[in-house]
Amino acid sequence: MLPIIVCSIIAMAIVAERLWTLRRPRIIPQHLVAQVWHQLKKGKLDNAQLQQIKSSSPLGRILAAGLVNAHHERTVMLESIEDAGRHEVHGLERYLNMLGTIAAISPLLGLLGTVIGMIKVFGAIQLQGLGNTGALAGGISEALVTTAAGLVVAIPALMAYRYLRRHVDGLVVDMEQEALKLVEAIHGQRERGREMAVEAVG
Template sequence: MFEIIKAGGWLMWPILICSVMALAICIERIWTLRATKIAPKHTLALVWKWIKNKQLDSKKLKELKSNSPLGEILAAGLANSKHGREIMKESISEAAARVIHELERYLNTLGTIAAIAPLLGLLGTVLGMIEVFNQIGAASALGNVDSLAGGISKALITTAAGLTVAIPSLMFHRFFVRRVDELVVTMEQEATKLVEVVHGDREVDYSEVGKQ
């Protein structure tokens, strides 16, 4: 492995750094963007249970807020529910904006790595080919086909390395963007149900409450 990195030249090091960063981001986002952590299934049913039993107080709101990002959004709405539907919805939107920002953390970095890794590889190849043609310009290199072939092979190493980093980075970037979109839709639906229940536009499904 070290020989391949050495053969690719100094541009292999930034490509290697990109690969380490991409791997770290992917592992962190896979762990963080779990549906069970972001939007636990029975969070809204738990809130309905508190409302039914008249247990909803500041302590419960604090517990809800710390429970999950979905809980944070619902807690923001409940804390301002007495001020009317519009204020409640605005509070939910503000909390959701903060949560979404956290869900999208590092995704821009991962996308940037997916974009620049092949460019770094291409740059390394171009620089390597320049060296090869400089050798061709030297009279001593004209009769040494093996030397030229080896030089071209080394020049292509950085392109291969760049693509090896970029392809999985792009795939995971799109996967995480899709995952965030799905989580946001789920949280929006739960928040909408909460607003409708609190303001009497929807009946509480207490069959869900019983599953708690």
């Protein structure tokens, strides 16, 4: 039972920490791309502003990686965003593997406890015979408690793991879309400027 109790405490701590850390406003601040684009158009995006964006959120760090390479070609900017995105995804998925492991091993720990308990019960039968059925029933029920405890820990842990994994996947997709908006805004405007220059020369 002790390993199962430890697993339950760790699982609750991970779920609470991830729910707090993975809040959407903290990961993807509302209107961040619009604010960055507004500052960029006004020419107010200096190093201090860039560091502020970088420290604000995971999305801010992805956008900052793209802005550093905004003067390069579109592919270079996208590659820098993808590299930063991979690093941020790793941070978003922190502790989730441990939560999944707890969900997987808790029933096995419960089953192990039951098997050990049943071995003790059969050992008692061998020594005392089947005369004391009350003691045998009590021993069997105690052995089965570990399986129930393992399942009680594993089922919520598995549900939380699936939910958090899905939540992270959704955040990743939304961050990619927000970053692409900035890329298209910067390079779209650059392309329009080139077209206008060509038309003026023509």
